[in-house]
Amino acid sequence: MARTLIRAHTVLTQSSSLGNIRLGAIVVENGVIRSIGPLGEFEANGPYEMLLGDPERHLALPGFVNGHHHTLRPVRVGLRASPLETWLVRQRQRQLPPLSPEEVYDHTLWGTLQFLKSGVTAVVDHYPYDPRIEELGAPASVQAYLDAGVRAAVCLSFADQQRYVYQDDATFCSSLPKELDGQLRAKLRPSDADGFFALWERLAARFDGREGRIRLGFGPNGPQWCSDDLLQRMRRTADEHGHAPVQIHLMESPYQAMYGYRRYDKSIARHLADIGFFGPAASAAHCVWLSREDIRLLADVGAVAVHNPSSNLLLFNGICPVADLLDGGVPVGFGLDAAGLNDTMDFLTDLRLGLLLQRRPGWDRREVTASDMLAMATHGGAAALGMGTALGRLEEGFPADVVLVDRARLYGSPYVAPSAPAEEVLLRRGAAEDVDCVMVAGRLVIDRGKAVGIDEARLQSRVAESLQLTYESLASMDGFSERLEPHIMDFYRKWDAESGGMLPPNYQVNTR
Ligand SMILES: [Zn+2]
Numbered sequence: 001m002a003r004t005l006i007r008a009h010t011v012l013t014q015s016s017s018l019g020n021i022r023l024g025a026i027v028v029e030n031g032v033i034r035s036i037g038p039l040g041e042f043e044a045n046g047p048y049e050m051l052l053g054d055p056e057r058h059l060a061l062p063g064f065v066n067g068h069h070h071t072l073r074p075v076r077v078g079l080r081a082s083p084l085e086t087w088l089v090r091q092r093q094r095q096l097p098p099l100s101p102e103e104v105y106d107h108t109l110w111g112t113l114q115f116l117k118s119g120v121t122a123v124v125d126h127y128p129y130d131p132r133i134e135e136l137g138a139p140a141s142v143q144a145y146l147d148a149g150v151r152a153a154v155c156l157s158f159a160d161q162q163r164y165v166y167q168d169d170a171t172f173c174s175s176l177p178k179e180l181d182g183q184l185r186a187k188l189r190p191s192d193a194d195g196f197f198a199l200w201e202r203l204a205a206r207f208d209g210r211e212g213r214i215r216l217g218f219g220p221n222g223p224q225w226c227s228d229d230l231l232q233r234m235r236r237t238a239d240e241h242g243h244a245p246v247q248i249h250l251m252e253s254p255y256q257a258m259y260g261y262r263r264y265d266k267s268i269a270r271h272l273a274d275i276g277f278f279g280p281a282a283s284a285a286h287c288v289w290l291s292r293e294d295i296r297l298l299a300d301v302g303a304v305a306v307h308n309p310s311s312n313l314l315l316f317n318g319i320c321p322v323a324d325l326l327d328g329g330v331p332v333g334f335g336l337d338a339a340g341l342n343d344t345m346d347f348l349t350d351l352r353l354g355l356l357l358q359r360r361p362g363w364d365r366r367e368v369t370a371s372d373m374l375a376m377a378t379h380g381g382a383a384a385l386g387m388g389t390a391l392g393r394l395e396e397g398f399p400a401d402v403v404l405v406d407r408a409r410l411y412g413s414p415y416v417a418p419s420a421p422a423e424e425v426l427l428r429r430g431a432a433e434d435v436d437c438v439m440v441a442g443r444l445v446i447d448r449g450k451a452v453g454i455d456e457a458r459l460q461s462r463v464a465e466s467l468q469l470t471y472e473s474l475a476s477m478d479g480f481s482e483r484l485e486p487h488i489m490d491f492y493r494k495w496d497a498e499s500g501g502m503l504p505p506n507y508q509v510n511t512r
Contacts, residue, residue, distance in 0.1 A: 004028040004400075004442065005048040007039055008060035009407055010422050013394040014378045020422065023055055028400040031442035035396055052437060052444070053404050059422055061374070062392050063121025063401035063440065064347050067306040067381030068247065068285035068335030071111035071125050072104065072141060074467070083316040084253045086488050089164055090481045093187075096470050098130060103466045104137035108144035110463045112152075113451050114345035115336060118432035119403040121440045122151035122391065124247055124283065124306075124335070124384050126219040129157045131192075135199065142207045142214055147454075149445035151401075153245040153385045154207070155219035156200055158234075159226050160191040164484075165491045166224045166259045176487055183480065193230060197237065204241055213441065215386045217245030217281070222252070223268045224259050231277050243280035245386030247306075248272075250284035253317050254503060255492050257289035261502050262495070269294040278303050283384035285335065286311070287325070288318045291506055295321070295328040304331045304384040307376065309354045311337035321507040322358050322376075323366040333381015334373070348430040351377055355427050360508050370427035404437040405430065 004027070011024030013036065025039040027048075035042065039055055053060060073096070081087055099107065115123065123145075130136060138154060145152040165172050169188055173181045200216070208216040218234040220226040226248075238244040251257045251268060260268030269290065272278060278301035287305040290298070298305055307320050325332050334354060336345050341353050351373050358368035379392030390398050410416065410429045438446035445452055 002029070002049045003034070003047075004050040004052060005042060005046070006060060006402060006404070006439075007043075007051070007053040007055045008058045008404065009055055010059050011036065011394060012059060012061040012374065012422060012426075014062050014375060015393045015395045018395065024060065026060065026394060026400070026402060028402075028439070028442045031400055033394060033396055033398050033400050036394055050444075052439070057407055058436065059405040059407055059410075059426065060394070061119075061403050061405065062378045062394050063403050063438065064119050064377045065333060065379075065381045065385065065392055066115050066120045066123040066335050066347065067283065067304065067333030067384050068308055068337050069115070069123050069125055070128060070338040071108050071123065072128055072137070073099065073107050073470070074111060074338060081314050081316075085165070085255055085492055086485045087315055089484065089488055092163065093481045093484070098132035099137060099466070101134065101137060101140040104133065104140040105144045106459060106462045106466065108141040109148055109454070110459050111338075111345070112145060112148040112150055113454070113456065113459075115347055116148060116150055116438060116451070117435060117446055117449065118345065118347040119405070119435045119438060120150070120347050121401040121403070121438060122153075122382070122385055122387075124153045124155060124245065124381075126247055126249075126285070127154050127156050129159070129196075131195075135203065138203050138207070138216075142210065145214060146211055148451070149440045149443055151213045151385060151387060151391075151440065153215045153217050153247075153387070155217040155245055155247045156196075156203070157219035157221050158191070158193070158196045158230070159221040160193055160230050161227050162224055163188070165488055166255060166263075167491070172491070175491075180484060180487070184484070193233070197233065200237070204244070208241065208244065215245055216241075217247065217386055220246070220248045222249040222256065223272055224256055228275050231272070232275055235277055235279055238281070239279060243386060245281040245283070245384060246279070247283045247285060247384060248277075250287055251289040251294070252286035252312070253315075254289055255495060258495055258499055258502055267291060267294050269297055273297055273301055281383060281386035283333065283381070285337065286317065286320065288312055288320045289503065289506070290321060290325075291504075292324070292328075295324055295330060298325075299329040302331070302383075304333050304381050306333045306335045306381055306384065307354060308335050308337040308339070309357055310341045310350050311339035314339050319357055319507060319509055322354070323360075323368050324507065326368065326372060327366050331380055331383060332376045333384055334376045335381070344432070346432040347377065348426070348432060348434070352427055352430075362508075365508070370421070370423040373427055374423050400439055400442040402439045403435060405434050406436045409434055
């Protein structure tokens, strides 16, 4: 039986019983952690077929879970952003040319490598719905995930209402000048929910559980874009399929929060609970505009709240009340949402942003620490994958998803006291370039910063070529959005004027 010995200067196990192990070792057998403890105990118990890690140089930690992402086609990179409600319409008006299965494969593989190289070993992919691509491209995406070597919950998105503003499409169209009304109506297509569910069932039969690393799930876009019937049908079907993961965008913007009170006279999170939407492996991305009561509700139903700080800032949405979520007992995960701080998908730099954003002025505030951030990044969001809870910790019997970070730059430019807590140093200074090795289920997928068995340069040039064709076709499409956008802004300006005390301030930043 092939055995690997991983050695490290310090093992950050994220296990409450093991803590950090100075001069530690992990024995991996058949993809699983067979034992973990002080290096001295294991070094003599060879032979080992593979030795990994340097006890002078490496920090070992569990692989990160990218708890909310859109891997396919990096549509945000380098583009002007605007508040979510206009940005989304602009995205949807751009009928990008459909990708071929080969392009889907390349885009997914390239996108995966971006975060894999920063230590992410599992992803919840809120997967775009484009019926022009055969089977939505899901078979090619799943294959790319398998070849990259990561775990992926592929949550197929779908929506069936209110595509332009948070009001039914016909009413909104009627409020527009005649010419825009006609053009917009011409773009409206009835959504085919039966076709979507039939396709989901076919794909689940083929891919759910594949190699123990893939789950097929549902990604309802958001409660304002999905009817109650659709949300309930997704929940039912997920439960019939071994509690498949279900991920929704929730209260990302203030207008999404207002929508609940305007439409149902209660919070939209409360409405989702009332219709039975939450359940096992349920997760909610963003959660920026939750009230205290919403936080209690998420804790009660056990849904994972996924924190996406770069995306929330990029699209003018605000700061997620992470301290309150943690205090309230909500499981909190962390995700890139295809919007990394530097236009890269570096999980470590985004964790740093997440850490610093929570430093509120004043005393006696619940501090979100580097340890909190590491917990969120590893086991905090693992339940959202629907792969059981035995992920995100280095413990005996857990899957061997292990990251080795080189301490040399972290501690050596020019000097950091060895007594500084490793979590602090990693979160203050770490970046993808410090990640040396990544192992998933005992298989080495990143070795000395390079993807094992993948020609990255060729892959990148194929993706660049495909994106160039896509974006050159865009310029002619933006005129329509520019005429539509002022009407969308007017729609929500009215909501602002009418909002009164609808959204009390729920998180302190620059208020006292
Ligand atoms: Zn998203």
